[in-house]
Amino acid sequence: MTTTLAGKKLRFSQSIAIQVLIPMVVIGLLALGSMLVSLLVTVNTQHDAEAINTAGSMRMQSYRIAVLLQQASSGDDTWEATAEALSSEYQLFSKKLYQSSITRAAGKSGQNPIKDNYSRVVDNWESSVVPILSPFLAGQFVSTESITKANENYLALVDHHVADIDNLVLSIQKNTEDKIELLGIYEGLSIFLSFLALVFIVMRADQNLVKPLKDLVRAAEHASIGDFSYRTYYEAVNEIGLLCSTFNDMSASLARHYRKLEDLVNEKTVQLQQSNQMLDFLYSTAQRLSEGPIDRQTLTETITDLKKLTGVSQLSLCLANEASKDQYDLILPAGDQHSCRLDDCVKCFMRPDKKHLAQGETSFPIEDASDNFGFLYVKNENNRALKPWQQRLIEAVAEHLSFAMALQYQEGLSRRLMLFEERSTIARELHDSLAQSLSYMKMQVARISKLFDRNAPEEKIREGLEDLQQGLDAAYKHLRELLTTFRLKLDVPTLYLALKTTIDECDKMKEDIDVVLDYGLVHCPLSPNEDIHVLQIIREAITNAVKHSKANLIELVCEHGDNNKVIFKVVDNGIGIPDNPYKDHHYGLSIMQERAELVHGTLAIGPSSEHAGTTVALTFTPEVFR
Incomplete structure (x- = not known):
């Protein structure tokens, strides 16, 4: 199991879980060993106290045998009673010596003082004490002299025999104390090693878990408020080190993404501001071109604002001359003083139909489907090509100018057509009404003149004058109606x-x-x-x-x-x-x-x-x- 970590290999033995598990296993093994040692000591010392008590009773029995022999030698007891008592003591002593916990303690101890002392007690019993007691044990009559002699012999060796028993007791006691001391040493060592393992675990946990986790928490707190510059210090080759390294990489990646997003947002903000300025400019341009007649001042203001917004180095507006289609009127932004370098507009290199414009130079035609109103010439600084937004904005302005000029031209044409139609209508109305009335009155005047030449009766002349008067009244009335109509x-x-x-x-x-x-x-x-x-x-x-x-x-x-x-x-x-x-x-x-x-x-x-x-x-x- 290996994991790449900043160019290193995370081995199985470097895992924090393994590093924590090993001391815990050691502590567990120490505890288990301590329990096993305690169990063994308990098992080995299980009959030591009994053996010590038995050995103590054997000393008492040795002295009781001496007392019985003393009583027998002094004649206090009969030899039969003495023999019976000694036989009973012999059997009890032999049982304790050969079949008690002392025998088991000596048998399982190997070559040590317990076995040596036990062997001396057995040898002394079998070689010294038993021969003295054998006459009594055999049930034979023993004389007083023999009893006295046996008493003297026994008293001579009883102290040595009891001393051997004491040595046996001391050896058993010392063996038990050694076991208990060994158990104490082992328990102390286990406690010490367990404490060391616990200290090791705490130190490793503090170094590899607590402090790195606190550092990770601080890094997370910084990240939660958008600060991705904080880096964790922990660089060990383990799981926490991998986590810290991954978190640092993640923070660095997020910081890069945030910077990219901020740059993108700033770029989009600039683009939106630029688009907003473009829309404001196009709106103001459309409003300026639609508010009134398109004169030189309006066009100058428009291209001045266009040059300021686009930042191009040169911008010229050439409008077709009404007197000659091969001549153009040059309109420059406010502040530009240069004049046209060519007198012949037909050969002008800035015209859209010319194919030899240099890089960074562009001409935008101002025209509609049927009429050409001129063109807009643009030259960028250092002969650089126009940016897409500059191209779109200038094209939009050219379209606005084309539409406004075409609309103005159509409105002028429509007004002239309306004026022509209205004048035709006025002419027809004058012809159909006032002209006919005047013709009629002219005929009446000629008729009256002839009546005067013929010396016609006054009645006919007056009748003609009345007709003439009616015609004049009708003509005057209709003239007033026509004037009212024309003034509409x-x-x-x-x-x-x-x-x-x-x-x-x-x-x-x-x-x-x-x-x-x-x-x-x-x-x-x-x-x-x-x-x-x-x-x-x-x-x-x-x-x-x-x-x-x-x-x-x-x-x-x-x-x-x-x-x-x-x-x-x-x-x-x-x-x-x-x-x-x-x-x-x-x-x-x-x-x-x-x-x-x-x-x-x-x-x-x-x-x-x-x-x-x-x-x-x-x-x-x-x-x-x-």
């Missing part, structure tokens, strides 16, 4: 507001007439030309209703029809309209009819279907739906 202005942003203004003006013409508006056109775009014609027709219809219908309610209804058509109706509750409403020297209805035809619509004039009165209805399809 559409200075409000929507058709609804223009109609509302017209309704308010007509409502004030007579206090007894209510003029109301019911506008139901939603999201219906009309062209400016259609707005003018619709407003003229409705204004004429409401004016006629106010003057001639004798109504007290006039309603303007604007609604959607079928097939994307729109319907404008002027409805009154007046006296109605004749079947043939067209009159001599009155051209209002004819002009309304012509305006309806100009918007490709129909004008219907007739009685109201719901109540008495007149309805003027204009129906047409807006240009956007045609």
Whole structure:
């Protein structure tokens, strides 16, 4: 089992578990050995106390034998009683000597003082004491002299015999004490070794577990607050060392990732700020180009801000000259003083159609599908290519300029077209109304002149003058109507507001007439030309209703029809309209009819279907739906 750790090998023997397990096994073995030694000592000393007691009783018996022999020699006891008592003492002593715990103690001790002392006691008993007691033991009659002699012999050796027994007791006692001392030494050694092992375990645990874990906890606390610079100090080749090394590597990796994330966040923040600046600039550019006419100051401000935002070294705006398509007007950012180095715009190297632009130079055309308005020339510092965001921003500005200039051009064209159409309408109205009235009056003047030349009666001349007066009155009246029509202005942003203004003006013409508006056109775009014609027709219809219908309610209804058509109706509750409403020297209805035809619509004039009165209805399809 090996694990790579910072270029080292983690062997099985270097494991903390093994290093802790070995001292614990040693402590366990010491404890087990101590128990085994205690058990052995206990077993070996089990009969030592009994042997000592038995040996002590053997000394007493030796003295009792001496007392019995003394009594027998003095005649206190008969020899039969003495023989019986000595036989009993002999058997008891022999049993203790040969069949007691003393025998077992001497037999299991090997060659040691116990066995030597035991052998001397046995030899002394068998060779010295037993021969003295044998006459008594045999049951033979023993004379007094023999008893006295036996007593003297026994008294002569009893002290030596008792001394041998004492030596045997001392040897047994010393052997027991040696065993107990050995047990104490072993127990003390076991305790000492166990203490050393415990100290070793505590020191190793403190060095390899407690301190490294505390250090890991501190490292984790630093990591929890985002500080990945803290490193653990422990570098031993073991599991904790592997954990610390891995934690250090993880902290270093997280620190690198955090730095990368911070750099990425900073980069994205810069990009977002840059994008925000770009959006603000594009918004302000679009607003600046849409607020009013695109003049030189507006374009100068736009390219000045563009150069400042992109940081390019040179930026030039060349706009096509209206007088010549091969000439361009140069517009530079504020503060740039250099002028064009070429007088011939056809040969200009900055034009988008030129293929020899150097690296770092780019021209962006400003054009739409049909018209070319110029180009935007950009040169970066040190001939470096434009960055993608610079390229996108300049392209967007070029598109804004193209759209704004195209829109301005189309609006100018539309205004000129509207002016031309309105002038054509005015010319037709003048031709159809005032010109015809003047022609009629010219004919009346010629007729009256002829009557004067012929000296015609005064009645005919007066009749001609009255016709001329009526024609003049009608022409003057129609001239005032035309002037009112021509002075009409559409200075409000929507058709609804223009109609509302017209309704308010007509409502004030007579206090007894209510003029109301019911506008139901939603999201219906009309062209400016259609707005003018619709407003003229409705204004004429409401004016006629106010003057001639004798109504007290006039309603303007604007609604959607079928097939994307729109319907404008002027409805009154007046006296109605004749079947043939067209009159001599009155051209209002004819002009309304012509305006309806100009918007490709129909004008219907007739009685109201719901109540008495007149309805003027204009129906047409807006240009956007045609």
